[in-house]
Amino acid sequence: MENTLYYGDNLDILKRYIPDESVDLVYLDPPFKSDQNYNILFKEQNGSRAASQIRAFEDTWIWTQESEEIYADLVTRGDKVADCLKAFRTFLGTCDMLAYLVMMAPRLVELRRVMKPTASIYLHCDPTASHYLKMLMDAIFGGHNFRREVIWRSGWVSGFKSAAKNWIRNHDVILYYLRDSRETFTFHIPFKPHPPGYKRRGGEGENPAGVPIDDVWIDIYSPAIMSFSREKLGYPTQKPLALLERIIKASSNEGDLVLDPFCGCGTTVIAAQKLNRSWIGIDITHLAINLMKYRLIDTFGDQVKFKIIGEPASLPDARALAQSDPYQFQFWALGLIGARPVEQKKGADRGIDGKIVFQADKPGEFKEVLIQVKAGHTSVAHVRDLRGVVENENAAIGVLISMKNPTKPMRTVAASAGFYESKIWGKKYPKIQLLTIEELLNGKKIEMPPIRQAGATFKRAIRHKAEQGEQLEISLSEEENK
Secondary structure (H helix, E strand, C coil), X not given: CCCXXXXXXXXXXXXXXXXXXXXEEEEECCCCCCCEEEEEEEECCCCCCCEEEEEEEEECCCCCHHHHHHHHHHHCCCCHHHHHHHHXXXXXXXXXXXXXXXXXXXXXXXXXXHEEEEEEEEEEECCCCHHHHHHHHHHHHCHHHEEEEEEEECCCCCHHHHCCCCCCCCEEEEEEEECCCCCCCCCCCCEEXXXXXXXXXXXXXXCCCCEECCCEECCCCCCCCCCCCCCCCCCCCCCCHHHHHHHHHHHCCCCCEEEECCCCCCHHHHHHXXXXXXXXXXXXXXXXXXXXXXXHHHHHHXXXXXXXXXXXXXXXXXXXXXXXCHHHHHHHHHHHCCCEECCCCCCCCCCCCEEEEEECCCCCCEEEEEEEEECCCCCHHHHHHHHHHHHHCCCCEEEEEECCCCCHHHHHHHHCCCEEEECCCCEEEECEEEEEHHHHHCCCCCCCCCXXXXXXXXXXXXXXXXXXCCCCEECCCCCCCC
């Protein structure tokens, strides 16, 4: 299958698009039932210490009428999954944890359907729900197909953690199952180097290639914890590339198809692409889809080919998204121009939804393009307000993106704002610009000085370079290494 990013509910995507027995390896890092809200952090590009943030997703589950309906549908099937969920309900009652498990159950059933008989699945979770998820996996995949519980020590103890009045939690759990243990499955034993000073004695069972890695992984740290990591993009649940590389190398071969149904910032697809696997990534937010898109382009350039399914490709599609989910419409529209969302503060942003930062004329000086997205009615007042914010914030350019064509009075007010002049590029750019969704879909861009970083939406991903006859390796350009 072609490398594909899907926007949408992964349960729906799996049912509609992914054929039976087509996937070689599944990795999923679903919400853990942590009862937290997760924000994406954006480092400011102008050298200031301040950081903006915007909510990426909520990991909070509530038992609702919808939960009841899904539960009823699952238990009426009369299989082991039904038995498991009924037992959970007897033990837990109709609580938030049961709502979480009811959400996970049909997705795990669908994942088993799309897996080849020889395929493997790795479910990444934490101790909050790992014991319940293991029972659910036993019901769906069969307890005999459980292979290992991997313990991943995700970081080191920081100062604030050392003050906790409890045993410090410092690990995640990765549940490893086979689709069908009766079939031949892929597993390549990973090795780590022998310790310094090791000398081979020539005894039986010793391997000159190194020491086999066991099921406790303490050598891979999380970029979410390592604030100085070059790999860190700001996504709240980002996992290190080395973790996914280990899993993909161990349980798949080159050319195999890897699927991540909770793709987030796309570490799975990046690792799969690097290791010459085909891949599918699914996420329910346009924020994540945009991040993955730019991360793939930043990392691999022309070497990666992929398609995106679920994003609006026409004006009617855009209208439908705007009506069904205005926030996702906003994220999608910002992605069309490579802008990043801004933190939503009541009464403070005055309708500014996104921005782009670019290098100004002087070294170390940065300027901003402020963006406002409107799915509905627009008027002269919106243009005047945008101009006022641009002037108050000392921004270079303001852009109003609208579904409808701007009126003549709106264009007149925009034109009266004058120009931003870039001496380094020797050009003038309209201070206030009015763009429609239709124009953006047809390829029109903001008139502004060039930006070296692709999109400036998120932190730029580390670039991979492929030497002839060699596998892709991580490297940094001189500019990125500064």
